[in-house]
Amino acid sequence: MPDTSTCDVFVIGGGINGCGIARDAAGRGYSVYLAEMNDLASGTSSWSTKLIHGGLRYLEHYEFRLVREALMEREVLWNMAPHIIWPLRFVLPYHKGMRPAWLLRLGLFLYDHIGGRKELPPTKVLDLKEDEAGRPLKPEFQKAFEYSDCWVNDARLVVLNARDAADRGATIRTRAKVVAAERAADDWKVTVEDTVSGARDIVMAKLMVNAAGPWVDEILANAVGKNDAHNVRLVQGSHIVIKRKFDHDRAYFFQNADGRIFFAIPYETDFTLVGTTDQDYHGEPGDVSISDQEIDYLCEGASSYFREPVGRGDIVWTYSGIRPLYDDGASKAQEATRDYVLKEDSGNDRAPLINIFGGKITTYRRLGESMLEKIAALIGERGKSWTSGAVLPGGDFPATEFRAHVAALKRDYPFLNDRDATRYSRVYGTRARDILGASRSSEQLGRDFGSGLKEAEVRYLIEQEWALAADDILWRRTKLGLKLNEGQVTALEAFMKELLGDRYAQPT
Numbered sequence: 001m002p003d004t005s006t007c008d009v010f011v012i013g014g015g016i017n018g019c020g021i022a023r024d025a026a027g028r029g030y031s032v033y034l035a036e037m038n039d040l041a042s043g044t045s046s047w048s049t050k051l052i053h054g055g056l057r058y059l060e061h062y063e064f065r066l067v068r069e070a071l072m073e074r075e076v077l078w079n080m081a082p083h084i085i086w087p088l089r090f091v092l093p094y095h096k097g098m099r100p101a102w103l104l105r106l107g108l109f110l111y112d113h114i115g116g117r118k119e120l121p122p123t124k125v126l127d128l129k130e131d132e133a134g135r136p137l138k139p140e141f142q143k144a145f146e147y148s149d150c151w152v153n154d155a156r157l158v159v160l161n162a163r164d165a166a167d168r169g170a171t172i173r174t175r176a177k178v179v180a181a182e183r184a185a186d187d188w189k190v191t192v193e194d195t196v197s198g199a200r201d202i203v204m205a206k207l208m209v210n211a212a213g214p215w216v217d218e219i220l221a222n223a224v225g226k227n228d229a230h231n232v233r234l235v236q237g238s239h240i241v242i243k244r245k246f247d248h249d250r251a252y253f254f255q256n257a258d259g260r261i262f263f264a265i266p267y268e269t270d271f272t273l274v275g276t277t278d279q280d281y282h283g284e285p286g287d288v289s290i291s292d293q294e295i296d297y298l299c300e301g302a303s304s305y306f307r308e309p310v311g312r313g314d315i316v317w318t319y320s321g322i323r324p325l326y327d328d329g330a331s332k333a334q335e336a337t338r339d340y341v342l343k344e345d346s347g348n349d350r351a352p353l354i355n356i357f358g359g360k361i362t363t364y365r366r367l368g369e370s371m372l373e374k375i376a377a378l379i380g381e382r383g384k385s386w387t388s389g390a391v392l393p394g395g396d397f398p399a400t401e402f403r404a405h406v407a408a409l410k411r412d413y414p415f416l417n418d419r420d421a422t423r424y425s426r427v428y429g430t431r432a433r434d435i436l437g438a439s440r441s442s443e444q445l446g447r448d449f450g451s452g453l454k455e456a457e458v459r460y461l462i463e464q465e466w467a468l469a470a471d472d473i474l475w476r477r478t479k480l481g482l483k484l485n486e487g488q489v490t491a492l493e494a495f496m497k498e499l500l501g502d503r504y505a506q507p508t
């Protein structure tokens, strides 16, 4: 049966911006319908460097508004979701031929002072001859600055926003592609196709939000029928994941001889994440993959800092994403603005459309607030801003008490080893208890698919987090794809097919 009721806000895209807006709008009392053509966070939002950061580099481009807003968000977001967001210290070695120390010092001074920092520790100078952080580096790196930003599990941030939106009444649909959107009198008439079954639904909406990330212009051209859509500059960024390169828990901020920067970050306990690149992209966003040239660039960059060189043989995984940057006409990809732009198309007093160009994971909540101001102006105000300080699912414990939270889980479920208790706490926060329930032994959680992934967790992810394929679990709800072998993946697929039947989503 087609759904013919009219919702207030229809959101296209289940990335961080779409899900953040859906949550904010649902919490204010709007009826919300979100359609994601693939899985939640399957677009740019799970391919980021995973930093909640001001963006030290953007100060060079005088993006003070963006940097200040982003810096302020670090502690707000950490407190909202301390299981998936936490402070990270960055070691920035400096030496001749790079940006001068005085310039870095000035940037870091601003970084420490313009962003409302309360809990995060300030910048300090490190002697790399003495400090452990110097050990994996070549001996010519003797001095560094160490400063604070935060780490985020990007894909989970998206899913938790979707979960909270749904808990507040929003309809969240995945594998649901918007194939057409027509203005019908005062409303939008949106055609949504289920990409698994092929069935089509019509959804009526008072206002439509185009949060399709790299596909934002494609929506305008194909679904809405605007031929002159050239608003975004697509910029590819790739990362390599290598075996763990160092033992401490800090990250490195490296500068390349060409002035570009990249990070080496502790990742999923056993790995180091190295990236990113920055180059214009002209293909279909869904087809992006790392190029040989990018692999060489990242390996060479990392090898110029680490004592032990990084080569292709060290790479265990790579990923690439597309930044949908607002096209501000900058000549180089890395100089294009990272700020967001919301553009309203009020359709001559007919049903309005608001398009999102650009943005960062870090500023998604603020982008949502700006969007809600526009929505209120166009279809009437429902509620005030509320998301600052409202925890995301599983984040209801004090931000600085993560270890105590793990200890409490172990106390209540003594059969969990340290690694599993920490993983459950990191991925699910207090909602780990919804998975573990009344179980008194590991066996009661059902079949083990490897690396601690049990049947109970798989069922939870299907029932609560829209998982419809093995990849949704292995690469987005968790990163256990890095650990499971082929046989284990096949067993997981078979189990999910058994549970989901023809709802199982084959990879596209």
Ligand SMILES: Cc1cc2nc3c(=O)[nH]c(=O)nc-3n(C[C@H](O)[C@H](O)[C@H](O)COP(=O)(O)OP(=O)(O)OC[C@H]3O[C@@H](n4cnc5c(N)ncnc54)[C@H](O)[C@@H]3O)c2cc1C
Pocket (backbone or CB within 6 Å): 012, 013, 014, 015, 016, 017, 018, 035, 036, 037, 038, 039, 040, 041, 042, 043, 044, 045, 046, 047, 048, 049, 050, 051, 052, 053, 176, 177, 178, 179, 211, 212, 213, 214, 215, 219, 235, 236, 237, 238, 276, 320, 321, 322, 323, 324, 356, 358, 359, 360, 361, 362, 363
């Ligand atoms: C390499 C790289 C590193 C980055 N690092 C950082 C970082 O460290 N920190 C930070 O703050 N930001 C970072 N960013 C930026 C950040 O990742 C993006 O700004 C953000 O994820 C964009 O989110 P989005 O929701 O706008 O887009 P997306 O996540 O791409 O979501 C758009 C969604 O729309 C869906 N969609 C498209 N067409 C349709 C349709 N017809 N019907 C239904 N759904 C549709 C897509 O499937 C997709 O899931 C990085 C980006 C890249 C590429």
